[in-house]
Amino acid sequence: MNVKLIISISLVILLCSNIHAQQNKMSLEQVLNLAQTKSLDAFLQKNMFQARKWEYKSYLADRLPNLSLGMTPFDYNRSFVSRYNSVSNLDEFKEQQSLYSYARMSLTQNLSFTGGTIYVDSDFGRLENYGGGDSKSYTTTPVRIGLIQPIFAYNEQKWMSKLAPLKFEKAKKEYISNTQAINLKAIELFFNQVLASLDEQIARTNKKNSNLLYDIGKKRYEIAAIKQSELLNLELNVLQADIDLVKSEKLLQQACFDLNLFLDIDEEKVNELVLPENITNLSIDAGVAMDLALKNNPLLLENKQNQMQANMDVEKTKKESRFQATLTASYGLNQQAESLKSAYEKPLDQQKVKFSVNIPILDWGKRKGKYKMALNDNEVIRLQAKQREMDFKQEVSQKVIDFNLQKSLVDNAQRAARVAQKSYEVNLKLFKEGKLTVLQLDDALKKQTSAQKDYLYHLKDYWLYYYGIQRYTLYNFRTKLELEELFDKQLKEM
Secondary structure, three states: OOHHHHHOHHHOEEEOOOOOOOOOEEEHHHHHHHHHHOOHHHHHHHHHHHHHHHHHHHHHHHOOOEEEEEEEEEEEEEEEEEEEEOOOOEEEEEEEEEEEEEEEEEEEEEEOOOOEEEEEEEEEEEEEEEOOOOEEEEEEEEEEEEEEEEEOOOOHHHHHHHHHHHHHHHHHHHHHHHHHHHHHHHHHHHHHHHHHHHHHHHHHHHHHHHHHHHHHHHHHHHOOOOOHHHHHHHHHHHHHHHHHHHHHHHHHHHHHHHHHHHHOOOHHHOOEEEOOOOOOOOOOOHHHHHHHHHHHOHHHHHHHHHHHHHHHHHHHHHHHOOOEEEEEEEEEEEEEEOOOOHHHOOOEEEEEEEEEEEOOOOOOOHHHHHHHHHHHHHHHHHHHHHHHHHHHHHHHHHHHHHHHHHHHHHHHHHHHHHHHHHHHHHHHHHHHOOOOOHHHHHHHHHHHHHHHHHHHHHHHHHHHHHHHHHHHHOEEOOOOEEHHHHHHHHHOOO
16 A cells, blocks of 8 residues: 555545546646536536526617517409499499508607507508509608507516516526536536545555465465464455456546546546645634525525515406506607608698506406415415525525534544554554454454545535535635626626
8 A cells, every 4th residue: 555645645646547648637626617617517507597698688678669660562452342333223343453562660668667658650551453443542651659558457567677687686696506516516526536546546455465465374374373264364355356446447437437528528638636735724604604695595586586476476466357448549640642742741630549448347256266366376485485595594504514514524534544544554564473363454454444535525525515605605705705796707708
């Protein structure tokens, strides 16, 4: 066993057995950076956020004036139509041919505070008849201004002015949170390869030591220094060591493949993973972490969004259960003539006012049922949000407690690994001198292996706890920076 490697386990370099390219060490920090820039998960999260970003931009565009042009270049009609013949005092079918053209340019603006729409438009029409009496005429509306205003109706625009910014803010925080989830996955794969590499090294060393001890055992058996059962046990260790080495090599290859696949890099590019050299004495204040989590975590924004949508549904069903009224009014100038020039001369007033009402009389309680159902759903969502917030607070508190205790666990596990390594070295020397049994040596080896793995598991948990808290709070406690501040700078480039 490489004594220096185990004693300095925090600096250990763990090799992938199937890699033969140039030396290229990769630290945990480098793996996390690659995960954020090259992994398929990162690409997926980026595109999902892009969709939410364009959805929000579409909402902002709806709040701006909308200019549109509608055209019917030609509408040709040839058919028989019913006409009254004043001479015979009878209705007759006559052939009719006509060509109609139309164009309209309109500028509309939604009014979010009233839920109505104001518009300014201009249109032009041309009609030409063929057959018995050819004729041609034009109609124009140089300008018209109008308003369409629901009265006492559900105002979706008002609600969307509150909901859309909230949804976009949640989308940003969800994106940042999901990138932290990518970090957690990268840490899992990183330490899976580290542990697989350690298992492979231990298996390789055990195979070497088992062969050495078996050779020593055979010589001692010849001089009756050990029993046959002990020699057979040593031989069994050799066979088991061969099996363990094959298994560990296979698991190491799979771990290397999984990490490289996740990072979307060529397998030959990474042949060493380097453990973090030091972990700081960072201690996270539970109160500060909780405040940051309640401020930044998208879960709380999702609760707020769900509650707002539930309130919106309540108001919608409430107002739809009453009468519906709409005011439509417009004022413009129009004219018609047999020539295009005349159609724009001396335009006449065009005034339209329409007030429509729809009053429900008998619907067998359908509207009332929808309203009551919306009220019940609203209460369910409120209670669910409260429960989720309570569970979230408890989870954040526990994660902070675990992290603050983990540093001491890592230090103790590291010291235990060194002691176990030293104990194994002493026992191995005693065995070679004939002062220790095979079973005692096996026990020392198992304790050494267990201590090494315990250290790596505790180190892995340390980083999982830290990045888990970073995911909850969207705050980097090492650099004292809000992750959203960094994201806002990147957003301009997305």
